[in-house]
Amino acid sequence: DIQMTQSPSSLSASVGDRVTITCRASQSISTFLHWYQQKPGRVPDLLIFAASTLQSGVPSRFSGTGSGTDFTLTISSLQPEDFATYYCQQTYNTPLSTFGQGTKLEIK
Amino acid sequence: EVQLVESGGGVVRPGGSLRLSCAASGITFEDYGMSWVRQAPGKGLEWVSGINWNGGSTGYVDSVKGRFTISRDNAKNSLYLQMNSLRAEDTALYYCVRENEGIAPGVFDLWGQGTMVTVSS
Numbered sequence: 001d002i003q004m005t006q007s008p009s010s011l012s013a014s015v016g017d018r019v020t021i022t023c024r025a026s027q028s029i030s031t032f033l034h035w036y037q038q039k040p041g042r043v044p045d046l047l048i049f050a051a052s053t054l055q056s057g058v059p060s061r062f063s064g065t066g067s068g069t070d071f072t073l074t075i076s077s078l079q080p081e082d083f084a085t086y087y088c089q090q091t092y093n094t095p096l097s098t099f100g101q102g103t104k105l106e107i108k
Numbered sequence: 109e110v111q112l113v114e115s116g117g118g119v120v121r122p123g124g125s126l127r128l129s130c131a132a133s134g135i136t137f138e139d140y141g142m143s144w145v146r147q148a149p150g151k152g153l154e155w156v157s158g159i160n161w162n163g164g165s166t167g168y169v170d171s172v173k174g175r176f177t178i179s180r181d182n183a184k185n186s187l188y189l190q191m192n193s194l195r196a197e198d199t200a201l202y203y204c205v206r207e208n209e210g211i212a213p214g215v216f217d218l219w220g221q222g223t224m225v226t227v228s229s
Contacts, residue, residue, distance in 0.1 A: 001170060034215050036153075043203065043219035044153065049212040087153050091214025094207070095141055095158030096167040102152035 002026055006088055006100030012108040017078045021103045023071045023088035032092040035064055035073045038102075039084045047086075048073065083107050110134035110218065112204045117223030124194050128223055130187040130204030135218070138162070138182040141207035143216065144189050146200035146225075154200075157189060158207070158214075171197070194227045201225075 003026040013019050023033065031051035036044035046055045048064040051071055061076040075082055088100040116128040128144070143158040157168045157178040166178050177190040187204055202225055206218035 032213060034212065036216075038153070043221065044216070046211075046215060046217055049215050053212075055211075085152075089153075089155075089214075089216070091207075091212070094167075094214040095143065095160055095165055097143065097155040097158060097214055099145075099153045099155055 001096070002029060002090055002092060002098050004088055004090055004098050004100040006103055008103060009101060010104045010106065012106050013078055014108045015078050015080060017108075019075050019078060019105065021073045021086055021088075021105075023066075023073070023100050025069045025071075025090055025092075028068045029090045029092035031067050032090055033064075033066065033071045034089045034091065035062075036087045036089065037082075037084045038087065044087065078105075080107075112206065112218060112220035114202065114204045114220045114223035117202065117225045119226045119228060120194055121229050122195060122227055124227070125190070125192045126194065126225060128189040128191065128202055128204075128225075130220060132185045132187070132204075132206075135185075135206070137180075137185040141209070141214070142180060142187045143205045143207060144178065144187075145203045145205050145216070145219075146198075147203070147222075148197075148200040151200075156202070159187070191225070194225075196227050199225060199227050 005024045033051045035048040038044040052064045144156040175193045201222040203222045204220040205216045208217040
């Protein structure tokens with residue numbers, strides 16, 4: 001099975017900061033990598049699919065890069081509404097899938 | 109209205125069984141693969157099981173193989189998860205999730221609100 005290692009597990013940052021979250025796959029998954037945002041008490045929302053394509057309606061301050069085994073999610077200038085938990089997900093061999101452990105982004 | 113509504117959760121003793129159901133509405137159910145994703149209290153997301161559009165292909169996370177069975181009935185627009193030999197570590201909120209290949213293979217673009225499963229003696 002493909003394992004996903006996400007880091008850091010938590011991150012403190014301030015409004016306006018640039019932050020980067022990384023996700024590493026245990027084997028190459030091409031660009032079958034997606035990012036979700038989850039706020040407390042809510043279901044996850046899709047932010048980025050296929051490693052770098054922004055889902056409709058997602059602000060352009062979010063971006064994703066990577067292919068193979070190493071991927072990043074970057075928020076260029078944090079806004080108050082961005083404080084949430086972020087998950088990566090691989091879908092290289094559907095119907096199998098795996099999520100990363102999550103990164104909780106907190107206000108400094 | 110486009111929605112997924114889960115049911116069937118509850119409190120069960122270790123070793124017991126539950127059957128979760130997910131009713132889809134507002135979508136052409138047979139067009140989509142579906143999955144179950146769970147989230148233990150205060151923990152992260154864990155993909156549990158997935159099934160393709162016609163039920164011909166299924167998958168499970170290692171920790172539930174041999175204990176859980178996913179199935180679907182396209183005529184009833186419904187997804188199921190039969191859970192046997194339940195353990196304390198299966199305690200979680202279970203989400204029914206739609207996979208939208210039109211966006212990207214395996215991407216989850218529609219989530220139900222979840223049904224809580226608690227395994228406790």
